[in-house]
Amino acid sequence: xxxxxxxxxxxxxxxxxxxxxxxxxxxxxxxxxxxxxxxxxxxxxxxxxxxxxxxxxxxxxxxxxxxxxxxxxxxxxxxxxxxxxxxxxxxxxxxxxxxxxxxxxxxxxxxxxxxxxxxxxxxxxxxxxxxxxxxxxxxxxxxxxxxxxxxxxxxxxxxxxxxxxxxxxxxxxxxxxxxxxxxxxxxxxxxxxxxxxxxxxxxxxxxxxxxxxxxxxxxxxxxxxxxxxxxxxxxxxxxxxxxxxxxxxxxxxxxxxxxxxxxxxxxxxxxxxxxxxxxxxxxxxxxxxxxxxxxxxxxxxxxxxxxxxxxxxxxxxxxxxxxxxxxxxxxxxxxxxxxxxxxxxxxxxxxxxxxxxxxxxxxxxxxxxxxxxxxxxxxxxxxxxxxxxxxxxxxxxxxxxxxxxxxxxxxxxxxxxxxxxxxxxxxxxxxxxxxxxxxxxxxxxxxxxxxxxxxxxxxxxxxxxxxxxxxxxxxxxxxxxxxxxxxxxxxxxxxxxxxxxxxxxxxxxxxxxxxxxxxxxxxxxxxxxxxxxxxxxxxxxxxxxxxxxxxxxxxxxxxxxx
Ligand SMILES: [Zn+2]
Ligand SMILES: [Zn+2]
Numbered sequence: 001x002x003x004x005x006x007x008x009x010x011x012x013x014x015x016x017x018x019x020x021x022x023x024x025x026x027x028x029x030x031x032x033x034x035x036x037x038x039x040x041x042x043x044x045x046x047x048x049x050x051x052x053x054x055x056x057x058x059x060x061x062x063x064x065x066x067x068x069x070x071x072x073x074x075x076x077x078x079x080x081x082x083x084x085x086x087x088x089x090x091x092x093x094x095x096x097x098x099x100x101x102x103x104x105x106x107x108x109x110x111x112x113x114x115x116x117x118x119x120x121x122x123x124x125x126x127x128x129x130x131x132x133x134x135x136x137x138x139x140x141x142x143x144x145x146x147x148x149x150x151x152x153x154x155x156x157x158x159x160x161x162x163x164x165x166x167x168x169x170x171x172x173x174x175x176x177x178x179x180x181x182x183x184x185x186x187x188x189x190x191x192x193x194x195x196x197x198x199x200x201x202x203x204x205x206x207x208x209x210x211x212x213x214x215x216x217x218x219x220x221x222x223x224x225x226x227x228x229x230x231x232x233x234x235x236x237x238x239x240x241x242x243x244x245x246x247x248x249x250x251x252x253x254x255x256x257x258x259x260x261x262x263x264x265x266x267x268x269x270x271x272x273x274x275x276x277x278x279x280x281x282x283x284x285x286x287x288x289x290x291x292x293x294x295x296x297x298x299x300x301x302x303x304x305x306x307x308x309x310x311x312x313x314x315x316x317x318x319x320x321x322x323x324x325x326x327x328x329x330x331x332x333x334x335x336x337x338x339x340x341x342x343x344x345x346x347x348x349x350x351x352x353x354x355x356x357x358x359x360x361x362x363x364x365x366x367x368x369x370x371x372x373x374x375x376x377x378x379x380x381x382x383x384x385x386x387x388x389x390x391x392x393x394x395x396x397x398x399x400x401x402x403x404x405x406x407x408x409x410x411x412x413x414x415x416x417x418x419x420x421x422x423x424x425x426x427x428x429x430x431x432x433x434x435x436x437x438x439x440x441x442x443x444x445x446x447x448x449x450x451x452x453x454x455x456x457x458x459x460x461x462x463x464x465x466x467x468x469x470x471x472x473x474x475x476x477x478x479x480x481x482x483x484x485x486x487x488x489x490x491x492x493x494x495x496x497x498x499x500x501x502x503x504x505x506x507x508x509x510x511x512x513x514x515x516x517x518x519x520x521x522x523x524x525x526x527x528x529x530x531x532x533x534x535x536x537x538x539x540x541x542x543x544x545x546x547x548x549x550x551x552x553x554x555x556x557x558x559x560x561x562x
Contacts, residue, residue: 007283007290008040009324011264012051013300014099016059017078021085022349023380024342027368028297028332032449034091035369036293038503039444043527048284050267052097053079056241057256058141058158062178071240075100085352089361090506095271099242099256099263103273107266108259109245111311112234114318115194116246126191126233129157129169129184131177137237138169138177138184145172158257159299161341164220166302168233192235192244194258199310200229206309206325214375214447216298217331221305229306234258261308264294265323284324291327293447297334304329330447333373337380338560347561350380354559362505363389363545369453369504382556386548397460397501398508398545404467404490405515405541411476416491416517417484418534426489429466432459433496434529440500441527456500463493491516492531499525508544515541 013029015021021030037049054060055075064071079098086096097104115121129138140158147155148171152162157169169175175184204225210218234255235244241253265285272280284290294304309325316323334341342349355364367385370392371378408417419426436459443452467490475483495516502509502522513522517536 006040006045007287008037008045008047009268009284009290009292010037010047010049011292011294011304011326012049012093013294013296014052014054014260014263015082016057017053017055017075017082017098018059018063019078019344020081020351020353022342022344022351023355023364023368024335024337024349025297026089026091026352026364027335027372027380029295030086030089030091031365031368032330032332032372032447033293033295035449035452035503036295036444036447037092038506038523039441039527042499042502042523042525043441046283048094048268048271048281049092050095050097050264050271051093052095052099052263052267053082054256054260054263055079055098055100056253056259058139061238061240062141065179072100081353085356088356089352090365092506095267095274097263097267097270099260101266101270103270104259104263104266105242107269108242108254108262111262111265111315112192112254112258113245115311115314116192118314118318120195120198120314120318121192121234122195124191124193124231124233125188126193127170127186128189128237129175129177130187131180131182131184133177133180133182137187137189139236139238140167140169142178143169143172143175143184144178145175148173161299164299164301189237191233191252193231194234194307194311195231196229196307196310197231199306199313200225202313203229203306203309207305210328213328214330216333216375217301217305217329220298220301224302224306232307257303257307258311261303261311264308286322286324288322288324290324292324294326294329294331296329296331298331301329301331304331328447330374333375333377335368335371335373335378335380339379343561350556350560360507360546362508363393365504365506366393366453369449372450374448374450382553383550386550386553389545389548392457394543394545394547396457396464397497398543400460400464400467400490401494401498401512401515402541402543404472404487404494405538407472408487408491409538409540412484412487414538414540416532416534416536416538417487419485419488420481422485422489425466425470426485429463429489430492430496430529430531432462433493433500435459437496437500437527437529444503453501453504456497456504459493459500460497463490463497466490466493488532488534495532496529498522499527499529512541512544515539 010033012033037047040047060071064074131138141156143157146153147160149165150163235252236255238253242259268281312323439455440452470486472483472486498509498512517538
């Protein structure tokens with residue numbers, strides 16, 4: 001092998017462990033990195049994909065207070081559920097940890113102290129809303145009100161869901177306590193701040209080289225810089241979170257948005273420790289050849305394109321060591337449902353455990369990729385899900401594979417038929433499958449996941465046409481040798497397309513790999529076209545996908561909130 005093994009690091013958004021995952025989160029931040037990681041692993045590259053449950057912050061404490069249990073209990077309940085969801089959806093993390101580990105706390109505290117020593121972090125005073133009914137400071141999500149930027153009335157104290165701006169609670173107009181509706185008083189409190197303003201120019205220069213990013217992402221990041229970056233408070237008046245490593249600050253904690261992004265580094269260190277080579281993280285974080293990709297939804301763009309790079313720049317300077325900055329941040333727009341942003345509280349969402357209790361993972365992965373909101377918002381509907389499952393996945397791909405393999409199995413001694421001389425048409429069909437592998441790979445490398453799927457599916461449509469045109473079920477009676485050649489060609493095309501589709505449909509592609517008579521993981525084939533061996537035994541194929549009854553649409557819509 002002369003080809004070099006490229007190093008790829010994937011940082012995946014840390015979901016708050018405060019409720020079940022819904023498919024809007026899956027399509028936004030979890031399915032894209034899984035496709036990307038599976039492709040790169042199959043291509044033989046060195047991949048590290050990490051994330052974990054965000055166990056801190058008000059989304060957790062609000063739910064804990066509502067249920068009357070500890071925040072830790074909420075976090076561990078949903079962390080366990082997330083692990084099961086990833087497994088069943090095939091989201092192939094190398095490590096999915098949590099922010100509640102000692103390792104994460106010590107890495108976060110080290111970065112905090114290094115930035116404090118070099119003056120990137122300083123002490124100051126923050127004005128905070130204080131609930132006089134409950135006698136406590138109200139953090140971000142404990143306060144609701146009107147967004148000062150867009151006028152949306154349901155904005156939360158950490159962010160406006162309507163315009164995507166990051167907010168502080170005191171930015172809100174007409175503030176109210178989430179729990180008792182009272183208007184909070186404003187009081188001063190001592191806190192630590194991160195000097196983000198000092199990074200305006202360095203971030204602008206760095207972003208100048210990012211014209212290849214998705215337009216909405218780079219435009220958004222540059223827009224914030226032109227407005228002028230502001231220093232941000234990075235501690236809070238809470239007792240749930242990572243301790244501040246400075247004496248006299250026991251009653252406050254590091255803010256979740258300071259430490260959660262540090263999880264990308266701390267998770268890599270934990271992964272290395274678990275692998276038995278505690279220095280292994282350095283090849284991903286300190287080799288400048290390793291490219292870092294961050295997979296997030298659009299609401300997280302400022303944290304990954306500005307704030308986290310600024311921490312890394314300061315930390316690298318303080319340590320005198322390199323730390324890789326993001327290479328690309330292919331953030332997605334939103335997938336709405338019935339035209340609205342998914343809402344857990346209104347149950348306007350399709351929850352992953354609920355979906356998986358009735359349907360298979362690959363059809364969801366297929367549908368979500370085909371409608372992925374890469375450049376603009378897209379909308380989930382059950383009607384479209386059923387249509388794509390039946391018309392595309394079942395009719396185009398599943399039936400092609402099943403029909404050809406079953407016919408060969410029954411008529412050619414349960415083996416890949418021995419072909420006669422190949423015609424130009426046969427060779428063109430095989431070349432088409434080989435080209436689909438290349439095209440899909442190129443699109444995935446560029447984070448164009450929809451286009452990659454379409455490249456494979458359009459070759460599947462051509463393969464169907466090839467089989468229709470050559471009609472092996474007629475040839476079997478007239479010209480057995482030609483029939484064998486056509487089936488051989490079709491099986492070769494199917495094997496090739498199975499490689500191209502494998503990052504998208506990992507479960508059914510592995511099953512099909514077995515029907516084609518192979519043992520071991522499909523990934524071991526590599527990202528290349530390998531024609532089957534004539535005479536190789538086939539296994540008896542079963543349908544890969546189920547046709548769905550359109551009447552499930554009404555049942556599923558009835559389950560959704562409004
Ligand atoms: Zn209150
Ligand atoms: Zn807004």
